[in-house]
Amino acid sequence: MRSIITISREFGSGGREIGKLLADSLNIDFYDKELLEIASKKSGICEELFVKHDENYTNSFLYSLVMGSYPVGSDGRINTELPLNQKIFLAQFDVIRQLAEKGPCVIVGRCADYVLRNQDNVINFFISGDMLHKKRRILERYDIEKNKAEDFIRKTDKRRANYYNYYTDRKWGEAKNYDLCINSSKTGIEGAVQLMQDYIKIKEELS
Amino acid sequence: MRSIITISREFGSGGREIGKLLADSLNIDFYDKELLEIASKKSGICEELFVKHDENYTNSFLYSLVMGSYPVGSDGRINTELPLNQKIFLAQFDVIRQLAEKGPCVIVGRCADYVLRNQDNVINFFISGDMLHKKRRILERYDIEKNKAEDFIRKTDKRRANYYNYYTDRKWGEAKNYDLCINSSKTGIEGAVQLMQDYIKIKEELS
Numbered sequence: 001m002r003s004i005i006t007i008s009r010e011f012g013s014g015g016r017e018i019g020k021l022l023a024d025s026l027n028i029d030f031y032d033k034e035l036l037e038i039a040s041k042k043s044g045i046c047e048e049l050f051v052k053h054d055e056n057y058t059n060s061f062l063y064s065l066v067m068g069s070y071p072v073g074s075d076g077r078i079n080t081e082l083p084l085n086q087k088i089f090l091a092q093f094d095v096i097r098q099l100a101e102k103g104p105c106v107i108v109g110r111c112a113d114y115v116l117r118n119q120d121n122v123i124n125f126f127i128s129g130d131m132l133h134k135k136r137r138i139l140e141r142y143d144i145e146k147n148k149a150e151d152f153i154r155k156t157d158k159r160r161a162n163y164y165n166y167y168t169d170r171k172w173g174e175a176k177n178y179d180l181c182i183n184s185s186k187t188g189i190e191g192a193v194q195l196m197q198d199y200i201k202i203k204e205e206l207s
Numbered sequence: 208m209r210s211i212i213t214i215s216r217e218f219g220s221g222g223r224e225i226g227k228l229l230a231d232s233l234n235i236d237f238y239d240k241e242l243l244e245i246a247s248k249k250s251g252i253c254e255e256l257f258v259k260h261d262e263n264y265t266n267s268f269l270y271s272l273v274m275g276s277y278p279v280g281s282d283g284r285i286n287t288e289l290p291l292n293q294k295i296f297l298a299q300f301d302v303i304r305q306l307a308e309k310g311p312c313v314i315v316g317r318c319a320d321y322v323l324r325n326q327d328n329v330i331n332f333f334i335s336g337d338m339l340h341k342k343r344r345i346l347e348r349y350d351i352e353k354n355k356a357e358d359f360i361r362k363t364d365k366r367r368a369n370y371y372n373y374y375t376d377r378k379w380g381e382a383k384n385y386d387l388c389i390n391s392s393k394t395g396i397e398g399a400v401q402l403m404q405d406y407i408k409i410k411e412e413l414s
Contacts, residue, residue: 010383126382126388128383173381174380174381175335175381175382175385175388176217178390179389180387180390181382181385181388182386183383183385183386183387186410187406187413191409191410194409195402195406195409198401198402198405199394199402202394202395202398202402203393206394
């Protein structure tokens, strides 16, 4: 298996777990939040800022002022430096490309499918899920009130979609952007991994 | 296999051929344009009108007047009859439900996933494809100039999307609406059928 695998996922669909199991079964590296630490080390921007901006596109004027990233500086001159959130995106972008050059791996989220769009050896998966299953999964893993879980899921996905739609010319979650999209509520976690393995086998037989 | 299978598809992705092969392999009935003839016979509306309105949502005032389907009649009174395109949609809707009651089958397009959304035994697939492959496929099958193929594909898909988005509360082609979405350009026709069979096997093992 010489492919780079990207996994985009709805919050609560088990995308991270599915990606980890797939990477383990293929004996290749796995990157999800691990990307942030690597990008922080390479760029010199502190990791907390990567976590704060993780798949989160903020375009508020006030926020930019507070973060010192507004394009007009305090002296009234145009700030030629890139806004912080864009610096952070570009640092992640570089890390994704470097990891893909190193060899086969699984990368979760962070527009990796778009960053690597011009490479042939990339497989793009998308994992969705039914709200009932996603709520159950989130409630098991996060300390959140039951009646707030659905709102939490919708807002997280909205943030992910905004981030993706801002930095790419595509729409997050549209089937046509991905090679295979699986509803994990219907297959279970193991079933989704199995289908991905089946997909990889079919592709390998074709090439 | 006791499931009803719906297949939504981009124009030129091979969705019809994939659906037919899947139906044959499962030894179940297959309905694509065949639906129009059945709906015409059951409703008494002539088949040409079904073909004209097939996955085509028209909301033009002039068109409604010409077709005699505008809600105000020539005597100035409100026309209590449904517009023709809605009658046609409802006739198809009824046929899809009746076919699903009869037993397992494959139904292509025509919002079947939405019509059958409250049934448990339904599997919803979506087939996409890369533009290059879709163009090649269309040029082999339709008498159309090479430089017009891409436009033809985009317009057909736009019409299908408008139709779906008008009659349902969902968006055509969004991964989350379907159980499995496959890019047939990556798997080939046979590979897509294989993945659907794998999916059905996984689901059957779970239930």
